[in-house]
Amino acid sequence: MKDMMKQLKGDIRRTGFSMPEDVLGLGRGRTYFVRTYGCQANVRDGETLAGMLEQMQFTAAETQEEADVLIFNTCAVRRAAEEHVLGEIGNLKTLKRAHPDKIFALCGCMAQEEGIVDEIRRKYPQINLVFGTHNLAEFPELLKRVYEEEGQLIAVQSVPGEVVEGMPVERQRRHKAFVNIMYGCNKFCTYCIVPYTRGRERSRMMDAVLAEVRQFHAAGGREVTLLGQNVNAYGKDLQMADGFTDLLDAVAETGIDRIRFYTSHPRDYSSTTIDAMKRHENIMKSLHLPVQSGSDEVLRRMARGYTADSYRALFDDMKARIPEITFTTDLIVGFPGETDEQFEETLKLVDYCRFDSAFTFIYSPREGTPAARMEDTIPAEVKKQRLAVLNERITRYARENNEAYLSRELEVLCDGPSKKNGEVYAGYSRENKLVNFTGHNIAVGDLVRVKITDVKSYSLDGEAVQK
Ligand code: SF4
Incomplete structure (x- = not known):
């Protein structure tokens, strides 16, 4: 903690990202899958990884089993979530045996924990690459090295500031x-x-x-x-x-x-x-x-x-x-x-x-x-x-x-069909209430007026009154 507190001082380095020329074709004919856990910051990091992989000409796989590059973008807030990830990467042993060319990587907050990195080194040789939250921008070069070199590559920077x-x-x-x-x-x-x-x-x-x-x-x-x-x-x-x-x-x-x-x-x-x-x-x-x-x-x-x-x-x-x-x-x-x-x-x-x-x-x-x-x-x-x-x-x-919302009209931003019932649309109101609603010819991204007809503890039901 003392070391971390010391790092609160000093300049923050600001740099621009550029994709190295020699990784641009790395993904040709190969697929990827990013498995993200935890908070929105991780979701956003997952979108950055996907953006890099697409630039390298990888294409998205439908499932993680099919992917040539599978990345676990992890969360460290609770031990239970970490144990779940360790269980998942443990299960990859069989897949690796059948397909030794597949690349498995672990990044995100778990990768910043010394104990976890040691455990991966000792027990999970099927993981090819571990990279920390401060190494995200280096991912394309690290991936290239994994394809070129033998063994497990660990790239975890402990002094943040960029x-x-x-x-x-x-x-x-x-x-x-x-x-x-x-x-x-x-x-x-x-x-x-x-x-x-x-x-x-x-x-x-x-x-x-x-x-x-x-x-x-x-x-x-x-x-x-x-x-x-x-x-x-x-x-x-x-x-x-x-x-x-x-x-x-x-x-x-x-x-x-x-x-x-x-x-x-x-x-x-x-x-x-x-x-x-x-x-x-x-x-x-x-x-x-x-x-x-x-x-x-x-x-x-x-x-x-x-x-x-x-x-x-x-x-x-x-x-x-x-x-x-x-x-x-x-x-x-x-x-x-x-x-x-x-x-x-x-x-x-x-x-x-x-x-x-x-x-x-x-x-x-x-x-x-x-x-x-x-x-x-x-x-x-x-x-x-x-x-x-x-x-x-x-x-x-x-x-x-x-x-209090019963019979009121709310503006809902449509996210598409509801996950639980494909017959209705789902979206969030300005008040951040999940609203499931019926209607016709509504597209993802439409702002829709919805009349609330029923309420539950964590969602509202309604019908679209206009598009
Ligand atoms: S709980 Fe939130 S505010 Fe407190 S240390 Fe963690 S991230 Fe920072």
Whole structure:
């Protein structure tokens, strides 16, 4: 941790990407598959990898079994997710035996963990390439080396500090885009591994972000989600006084139909950002604001830098200024030493905020973080019970909040047929509600007026009233 803190100082290197000439034909006659786990930042990295592979003339495979190059783009936030990936790559042994020419690679946050890299070295010889989050731009050259050299290639840089512009991208969707505005995080919440795997906060230059949004909009794109581990800190490293608000204003002025952003940190939320959300019609009135706990003592041990009361005050301020805003959050139960009373305080905060939904988790210790060294005496059964009680409460409020939308008309951005029922369309409203709806001749990317006819806890049903 001390080493990581030292890296918060010093210049950030800004470079441009260029594809080496000698890799351009590497993918001719070959296919790829990128298997992405975890957060939107990883999804966006997966799109960059796909963009590079396409530039090298690889084509996308239908399934991972068919692919000549299979990449596991991993997440390290929870141990369970890591074990799942290790199980998956373990199963690749048979495939490798039958097809020794196939290339298997592992990247993303797991690749930044020393313990994981050692384990792969010792137990998973079928993995040809491991590359870290700070080595993404080198991927084409690394892949070329894998084709030329014997053995396992490990390329994990542990001193982050770069922003590389101009990397290719193959977006999963034409109507919605993830746009990175910054990388890394300086917050060092005691339970979180992200500052160690993604490095220090590095903002992209505003011009580069705006160019990406404009290009996407000009190609018919409707919605951008501005991405960062802590978007409210955007521009601090560029010495901008109120960087995120300035960026929001500028992105709104591009005229793109919808703007979302993810993730916010309550500690850095500025009042001017609320003004910008109010000022611009195309900034969506929904906010994901992770609180993690309602207990001041637990928040202190998590090093979150706010109290339950200051979170409530921020929540009240937003609701007062933007009454239609919807709120979602993240909550952890069973943080080391969390007492019954402290858990009750979390429930009280949930009763106060009545969130529209929440990602709820049992605390998962991550090796190398301060919280992993805290004494954890809470029995697993108690943690499970707390999670069940919390989930029941969250679901109740989600349903109650949704009832207010019955018979109302919402604007929905169509994502295509619903995954569960191909007979209906699915999309998200401006309030970030999942809406399943009937209608005719509706295309992906259409903005549709939908009348809500039924509500569930985590989705709404309706019918299109106009195209
Ligand atoms: S702000 Fe988010 S990403 Fe950063 S350390 Fe805290 S939980 Fe992790």
